[in-house]
Amino acid sequence: MELTLETRELKFDYDGKPVLDGVSFEVKEGEIFGILGPNGCGKSTMLKNLNKNLSPTDGSVILDGTDLAEIIKRDVARKIAVVPQTNEIHFAFTVREVVAMGRMPFQGMLSGENADDKKIVEYAIERTGLKDLADRHINTMSGGERQRVIIARAIAQTPKIILMDEPTLHLDISMQFDALNLVQELAKEKGLTVVIVSHDLPMVARYCDRILMIHDHKIHALGTPEEILTNENMRTVFNVDADLIKDPKTGRNTVILHDSLSSH
C-alpha cells in the first residue's frame, strides 16, 4: 500500500492566535516536499503537527489513512523520523550512542540493541560518512557535524518519512549540499519521503519535487517549483524580487534573488 501523509483543514492556535488556519495538502510517497514560507508563518508548527509533537486545535493529520490522534507517539516514530534544528548537547554521548537512539521506537523499555539494530546503526553511520567520528563525543562537535549525526539517527530509525526543520540554517554551504544530496539519494533508492521546512529559496527550488508555500498562516500556493516560484508569488510571500532559473552549469532549478522590495 502506498504510504501517504496528509493534512485536512489543519488548524493550530497558539495563545488564542491562529498559527495555521485550515491547511490541507497531501504528500506523495517518495517525493521531496518543501514547505516554504518566511519566518513566523507557521511552518515549524506545521512540522511539529506532522509527527504529533503538537496536536492540532482543529482538523487532522492523516498517516496511511489513520488519524494521528489515534496512533501512539511511539508508532508514529516508527514511520516518521525528524531532523530538528541543531541544538547544543551538553552530555558526552558518543556519536554511535546517539545514532543508536534511532532504534528506540522499535525496542522494549529495557532491552538493548540486538544484532539487527547494530547493523542498522553501522549502516546509518557509514551512510552519513561518520565512520571515523563514531566514537567522538557529540558535545565536542560543530553544528554541522552534529546535524549529520542527527541525520544518521533519523536513518537508523528506518522511517518511511523524514521531516527536516530548516536543514540549511546553521550549516556551512558545502554541508547544506551534502545533507540534502544525501536525503535525495535516499529518496530515490529507498522510496523515502522527505518533507523539508525552509525559507531557503534556492535550496528548496533545487531539491524539492513539489512545494507548499505558506503565507499568513494559510496555503498561498501548492505545486511544482516552476508553478510556485514565480516572481509574483515570491514578491507577495517573501517581499523579494526573485526569479526561478535553470542553473546554466547543472541544469537544475535555482532561485536568483535580485533585490528586496522594501529597501527602495
Next chain:
Amino acid sequence: MVAMNKGMKMLMISVIMIVLALVCVFLDLSWVSSTKSYTLQEIIDTLMGNGSWGSDIIIKEINLPRVVAGLFVGAGLAVCGSAMQAVFRNPLASPYILGLSSGASLGAAVSMMFAIPLIPVMITTPLLAFVCCFATMVLVYSMSRIGGTVRTETLILSGVAVSSLLAALVSFLTFIAGENLEGIVFWTMGNLGGASWEEIAFMIPIITTCIVLLITQAKALNAMMLGDIHAMDLGIDVKRTRLIILILTTMIVAAAVSFVGVIGFIGLVIPHILRIILGPDNRAIMPMSIIAGSSFILICDYISHAVAAQFGTLPIGVVTALIGAPVFIYLLMKRKKEVGWN
C-alpha cells in the same frame, strides 16, 4: 569488539564497586568508639547470631539499622540525582540543590508538630513530606522556566532561594517546638542513626520500588538528555515521562528525609563521578548509582564517627557537604560550558 570491551568494562567496574560497597558496609558496622572497632570475624559472628552480649547491642542494634538506612537512602538519593540531571538536562540538578530536601523536611517537621489523631505519625510524616516536596519541585521548576526552556542559572537560583526560605521555616518550627521535634541539626545535616527498624521497614519498599521504576525510564531519559524535542521525535511521551520521574524522585526524597533528615550532595556528586567513568548512558549510570550512592553515604557516615575523638561524632551532612560542595563549586567553575553558561 567494541561492545565486548564495553561489557567487560562494565562488569569490571561493577565488581570493583560491589567489593567497595561491602568494604563500606563492614567498615561502618565495625565502629564502636574512636579507640575500638570490631574485626570482620566478630561482625560476621554477630550477624550470624554468635555474638557476645556487647557486640549484639552495638553491631545489631546500633550499627546495623544505621547501615541499612544508609544503604537505601544513599542509593535512593544518588539515583534521584541522576534522574533529575537527565530530566533537567543539567548536571547540577539534584534533590538538595533544588530545595526538594528542604521542602520534604518542612512537611515532615509540620507533621510531627501537629499530629493528626488516629493516623500514626509514621504515615503522616512521609505523606506530608511528599506533598511539600512535590510542591517545592513544581514551584522551583515553574520559577525557572522561561519561554519553555529551563536555564541553569535560573534553576539553581530558584532552588537556592526556595531552599533558604524552607530551611528557615524548618529552623523556626524546630526552635518554637522545643521538645516536639528533633533538633535543627537533624533537619539540616541529617542523622542515619535516627531511624528505628519500623521506620526503616516502612522506608525500604518505597525507595526500592521508586528506584526500580526510575531505572525503567533510563532509555527515555537518555533521549531527553539530548533535548525534549529529540525525545518526542523518538516517540517518547515527554510530558508523561517527566511527570513520572518527578513523582518518583519526590517520593524517594520524602521517604529519605522523613526518617534520616536532610543529607545533601549525594545526588550531585555520585552521578557526576559516574559519568566521568562510564559516560552519560543512564542504563549504566542509574544502576551504578545504587551501589556508589550506598558506598558514599556509608564512607561519610564512617568518617563522621571516626573523627569522634577530635570533634565528637559529626552530623553526616557535614561530611557529605565537605566532600560534595567542592565538587559543586568545581562544576560551576570548570564546566561553564557543560552547564550552559556560554
